[in-house]
Amino acid sequence: MVKRRILLADDDAEDRVIFHEYLGDRADITLLPFAENGVEVFNFLETAEGDNLPDIIILDQNMPKMNGRQTLEQLKTSGKYAGISVFVYSTYIDKTLVEYCKNLGAASVVTKPITRNEYHALMDNCIKFLKPATEVVSA
Amino acid sequence: MLFIFGNGTLQPVLVAALQLAMDEANETIKAIRTGQVEAMVVNGENGHELYTLKTTDQIYRVFIEKMTEGAVTLNSDGIILYNNTHFADMVNLPLSQVIGMPIEQFIQEKGKEQFYQLLERGWKNDCRGEVEIVSEQYPCVQLSLATLNLDQGFSLSIILTDRTEQKDNQQQLRLKNEELEKMNYALDLSNNDLQQFASVASHEPQEPLRKVQIFATMLQEEEEINFSAHAKEYLNKIIGSSKRMKQLITDILNYSRLSAGENVFERTNLNELLKELLTDYEILIKDKNANIYISRLPEIEVNKGQIRQVFQNIISNALKFSRADEAPAVLITARKLELKEIDSPQGDNFCLISIKDNGIGFDKKYANNIFSLFEKLNAKDKYEGTGIGLAIAKKIVEKHHGIISAKSEEGVGSEFVFIVPISQKRIDDYRLW
Numbered sequence: 022m023v024k025r026r027i028l029l030a031d032d033d034a035e036d037r038v039i040f041h042e043y044l045g046d047r048a049d050i051t052l053l054p055f056a057e058n059g060v061e062v063f064n065f066l067e068t069a070e071g072d073n074l075p076d077i078i079i080l081d082q083n084m085p086k087m088n089g090r091q092t093l094e095q096l097k098t099s100g101k102y103a104g105i106s107v108f109v110y111s112t113y114i115d116k117t118l119v120e121y122c123k124n125l126g127a128a129s130v131v132t133k134p135i136t137r138n139e140y141h142a143l144m145d146n147c148i149k150f151l152k153p154a155t156e157v158v159s160a
Numbered sequence: 161m162l163f164i165f166g167n168g169t170l171q172p173v174l175v176a177a178l179q180l181a182m183d184e185a186n187e188t189i190k191a192i193r194t195g196q197v198e199a200m201v202v203n204g205e206n207g208h209e210l211y212t213l214k215t216t217d218q219i220y221r222v223f224i225e226k227m228t229e230g231a232v233t234l235n236s237d238g239i240i241l242y243n244n245t246h247f248a249d250m251v252n253l254p255l256s257q258v259i260g261m262p263i264e265q266f267i268q269e270k271g272k273e274q275f276y277q278l279l280e281r282g283w284k285n286d287c288r289g290e291v292e293i294v295s296e297q298y299p300c301v302q303l304s305l306a307t308l309n310l311d312q313g314f315s316l317s318i319i320l321t322d323r324t325e326q327k328d329n330q331q332q333l334r335l336k337n338e339e340l341e342k343m344n345y346a347l348d349l350s351n352n353d354l355q356q357f358a359s360v361a362s363h364e365p366q367e368p369l370r371k372v373q374i375f376a377t378m379l380q381e382e383e384e385i386n387f388s389a390h391a392k393e394y395l396n397k398i399i400g401s402s403k404r405m406k407q408l409i410t411d412i413l414n415y416s417r418l419s420a421g422e423n424v425f426e427r428t429n430l431n432e433l434l435k436e437l438l439t440d441y442e443i444l445i446k447d448k449n450a451n452i453y454i455s456r457l458p459e460i461e462v463n464k465g466q467i468r469q470v471f472q473n474i475i476s477n478a479l480k481f482s483r484a485d486e487a488p489a490v491l492i493t494a495r496k497l498e499l500k501e502i503d504s505p506q507g508d509n510f511c512l513i514s515i516k517d518n519g520i521g522f523d524k525k526y527a528n529n530i531f532s533l534f535e536k537l538n539a540k541d542k543y544e545g546t547g548i549g550l551a552i553a554k555k556i557v558e559k560h561h562g563i564i565s566a567k568s569e570e571g572v573g574s575e576f577v578f579i580v581p582i583s584q585k586r587i588d589d590y591r592l593w
Contacts (some may be wrong), residue, residue, distance in 0.1 A: 039378075112370050113413075115417075135373045135377060136381070137378075137381055
């Protein structure tokens with residue numbers, strides 16, 4: 022089974038723990054070390070070699086230093102990392118944020134899950150989004 | 161110039177002679193009108209008689225003297241040759257003193273340059289302009305300048321019309337406008353503040369609230385096995401309350417968002433809109449065993465998402481507040497009106513939409529209250545809801561330049577009626593409302 026590499030950036034320690042708690046034992050993903058903001062995302066990406074790059078980056082919108090959409094914008098204009106699927110999640114989302122992020126090239130913008138099921142549903146959607154792209158690459 | 165007529169008796173002989181006499185008469189009238197004729201001698205039955213035009217002259221003299229405008233005549237040096245009494249009153253001097261004075265003496269210092277230019281123009285072409293004169297009562301006047309070619313040579317006649325009152329009114333209007341602008345600005349600011357407050361007050365609490373929900377569900381899902389029946393019940397209450405809290409915050413946010421931003425209206429088929437809406441409610445409608453009847457509704461210009469919300473909030477209320485002993489029935493009808501009034505005659509300007517149910521109803525003394533924020537008539541343990549639904553409906557209808565009202569009878573049912581313009585564009589065009 023292909024294990025998808027997931028990078029989560031969230032400044033909320035509890036959310037990082039819950040993310041790990043609910044999704045850590047999924048067989049189809051590998052959780053990369055968490056980032057606490059956008060700056061740490063880039064720190065990680067720059068030290069990671071090609072194969073170690075994440076397949077999916079999940080960004081919390083409200084983070085210090087570099088928030089979700091700023092990180093998204095820099096990722097999508099970087100060239101190097103523009104191909105990585107980026108999801109933005111936040112406790113509350115509004116139309117403006119959704120449109121803004123979609124225009125920048127976000128795969129999806131979602132509200133933060135609450136229950137275990139919701140966390141799994143989020144991850145299922147992330148992976149589902151990836152599939153067509155992978156098929157194109159392997160073909 | 162003198163015109164001498166013939167013997168005054170016309171022989172009825174030749175048409176040509178008549179024609180000649182007619183032409184002569186026309187020429188005379190023209191000469192009189194343009195001021196070329198001062199007097200006429202007519203050979204009448206009593207011999208030659210002299211007719212002067214003094215009488216006409218006098219009418220105009222009196223007229224100029226009596227009119228409520230100031231009148232002056234200047235020579236080429238700007239000296240006043242003639243003026244009427246009203247002008248003397250304006251500058252508050254005796255009539256006899258004004259004649260012979262240079263006109264510039266009565267012009268306010270700061271406007272003199274402008275006045276000289278106006279005079280210069282006036283000598284070339286008839287024109288108008290505004291100046292301030294030295295006068296307590298009538299400082300602001302409009303001048304109409306016209307040159308006259310009289311026997312004594314060219315002179316410049318000026319009529320002075322008092323503009324002080326208009327100027328004052330204009331000034332006051334300008335001040336009031338400025339005041340209004342300031343107030344609008346302040347209002348905008350405070351609206352923005354309020355908007356921001358509503359936004360912050362509803363955004364920020366969502367973070368800790370979500371944590372309450374997360375850990376409560378975590379307890380429920382992972383640790384329930386260790387709980388007593390009581391503990392489980394309390395936990396359920398926590399989860400239920402936090403869900404309600406979340407809904408409340410979302411509703412407040414939606415409500416406050418309605419105030420912000422411009423509305424986008426599009427022509428919408430209400431029947432199609434309702435069909436979509438009811439598809440979403442299919443399960444609830446089936447569960448409640450409800451019947452929803454929709455008559456033919458017109459196409460009107462609305463913000464689709466918002467009007468959908470209005471229908472949704474009212475219909476979901478109808479389903480929620482249904483009677484235990486009877487399956488809920490909802491009847492949606494529409495008619496076109498001339499005026500924005502419930503009892504308006506038929507017309508093409510407005511559309512009245514009625515949503516009638518057979519639910520529990522409410523006491524009619526609450527008919528206005530129910531549209532206020534957080535107004536709930538029923539205990540929350542019986543009927544869930546945040547009390548914002550109808551407030552949102554009202555706000556939306558008002559954003560559509562419409563009105564909404566409700567009537568009801570306890571135990572019989574309620575009817576919600578809203579009236580909105582069929583076209584929003586016309587409202588902007590004519591500012592009718």
